[in-house]
Amino acid sequence: MILLSNYFSGIGAKRLSSVEINPGASNQHEFNGINEFRAIFGSDRIIFKGKFMYLDDNPNQIITEDGALTWYDARANHPTRTEYRLYYSTNSIIANSSIGDLIVIGRTGENELAIIVASEGSTAEQQIKWLFGLEEIANRFVLRDFASDDQVLNFAGKHIISTLGFEIEETVPDYLEQLLVKFGSAFPTTAIFSEFARSTVEDVSAIEEPDTTLITWLEREELLFRTLEKYIVEQRLYEGFAGEVDNFISYSLSVHNRRKSRAGHSFEHHLASIFEINEILFSKGRKTERNNKPDFLFPTIENYHNEEFSTELLTMLGVKTSAKDRWRQVLSEADKIENKHLITLEPAISNNQTEEMREQNLQLVIPSSIQETYTENQQSHIIDLNEFISLVKDRQQRN
Structure with a gap:
C-alpha cells in the first residue's frame, strides 16, 4: 500500500499572480499569502532545498531545475507581529510561468520542497488538482496536511506521482524466488512476462469485469517487473562498472528505456488477451x-x-x-x-x-x-x- 504522505507531508496551492512572477511588478522573489504554511513548516527559519518543475501538455515544455528557498519571519524581532515569507532563488521555472498558472508547494522531506507549476487549463493542472483533492483555486494558498489526512494512492495516483519524477518503490518479494526460477537473472520478452503476470492473478474475469481485470493485470505485472528489476539492478551495481562513468550512464539509460517500452507493450498484450477471451476477432x-x-x-x-x-x-x-x-x-x-x-x-x-x-x-x-x-x-x-x-x-x- 502506497500512501500520498510517502511523497508529500503537506502542500499549499494557489494561482500565480503578477507580483510573484513579473520582474517589472516586483523583484521580491517571494510568494504571497504564505502565513498559512506555518501548519506545515513550523515557526523556525528553514533553508529548503527546492526542486522546481514546470508542467505542460507539450513534453518539450516540461522543465526542472534545482534551487533554494528560505522560510522565515520577516518580523522576528517584533514583540507581537509575525509576517512569514518564503523567498526563492532566481530560476527559469518561475520566469517561464504565466499569471493564472497553478503552483503547488509541497514538503517532500525535512528540508526539501517540490515547487510544481502547471500550465493553466492543461492536463497536468487537472491531474495535480485531482491528486491533491483541490477544487478551483484562487490567488490565496489552500493547504492540505497529509500527515493528518492521508490517502492511499490508486493506479491513477501512482501514475501522476511517477510523472512528477518520484520513484514508486513497490515490490512483491514473495515472488522473487519464483521469478528467478522461471527467468533467471534476465528479463524475458514483454509478451512472456505479461503472460506470466496474468497467471499469478486469481478471482478476476475478463468477460464479466474486463476493466477491473485489465488494471489488476497491469498492477501485478508492474509489481513483478519492479521485483525482478530490483534484484537484477542490485546485482549489476554490486559487480560495478570498472570505474567507467559512461558505462554506468549507459546502463542507467537502458533501465529507464526498458521501463518505458515495457509499459506500452504490456498494455497491448493484456488488451489482446482480454479480446481473445471474449472471442473477439482482431x-x-x-x-x-x-x-x-x-x-x-x-x-x-x-x-x-x-x-x-x-x-x-x-x-x-x-x-x-x-x-x-x-x-x-x-x-x-x-x-x-x-x-x-x-x-x-x-x-x-x-x-x-x-x-x-x-x-x-x-x-x-x-x-x-x-x-x-x-x-x-x-x-x-x-x-x-x-x-x-x-x-x-x-x-x-x-x-
Whole structure:
C-alpha cells in the first residue's frame, strides 16, 4: 500500500499572480499569502532545498531545475507581529510561468520542497488538482496536511506521482524466488512476462469485469517487473562498472528505456488477451494506408482491405499508456474508419483536449476506475473497456 504522505507531508496551492512572477511588478522573489504554511513548516527559519518543475501538455515544455528557498519571519524581532515569507532563488521555472498558472508547494522531506507549476487549463493542472483533492483555486494558498489526512494512492495516483519524477518503490518479494526460477537473472520478452503476470492473478474475469481485470493485470505485472528489476539492478551495481562513468550512464539509460517500452507493450498484450477471451476477432499492428499500423483493427485486416466489407462494421483502437499530446497520432492510422477509438491509462486529461478529441471523431476509452479523475461532463462522453467490447461484439455479430 502506497500512501500520498510517502511523497508529500503537506502542500499549499494557489494561482500565480503578477507580483510573484513579473520582474517589472516586483523583484521580491517571494510568494504571497504564505502565513498559512506555518501548519506545515513550523515557526523556525528553514533553508529548503527546492526542486522546481514546470508542467505542460507539450513534453518539450516540461522543465526542472534545482534551487533554494528560505522560510522565515520577516518580523522576528517584533514583540507581537509575525509576517512569514518564503523567498526563492532566481530560476527559469518561475520566469517561464504565466499569471493564472497553478503552483503547488509541497514538503517532500525535512528540508526539501517540490515547487510544481502547471500550465493553466492543461492536463497536468487537472491531474495535480485531482491528486491533491483541490477544487478551483484562487490567488490565496489552500493547504492540505497529509500527515493528518492521508490517502492511499490508486493506479491513477501512482501514475501522476511517477510523472512528477518520484520513484514508486513497490515490490512483491514473495515472488522473487519464483521469478528467478522461471527467468533467471534476465528479463524475458514483454509478451512472456505479461503472460506470466496474468497467471499469478486469481478471482478476476475478463468477460464479466474486463476493466477491473485489465488494471489488476497491469498492477501485478508492474509489481513483478519492479521485483525482478530490483534484484537484477542490485546485482549489476554490486559487480560495478570498472570505474567507467559512461558505462554506468549507459546502463542507467537502458533501465529507464526498458521501463518505458515495457509499459506500452504490456498494455497491448493484456488488451489482446482480454479480446481473445471474449472471442473477439482482431488484427494487431497490421498495415493500413501509408504503412500506418493501428494497434488494433476489428474484425480483421483482411476485412479492412476488402472493398465489399461495410466500413460501418470496422473499428480501430489506438493504445496509449500516456495520451496528452500524443493522441493525435492515431487520427491518420485508418482512413476508412471515420470514428476512431483510443484507450489510454492517462488520468484527468484536460477538458480542452477531450473536447478536441470529440471534434476529431475520436472516442476516448478509459478503464472505469480511472474515470473518477475526469469531470462529470467529461465522463458523459467517455466509454469504458466493457462498453467498447460490447460495441465490437455487436459489429462482429452483424458481419
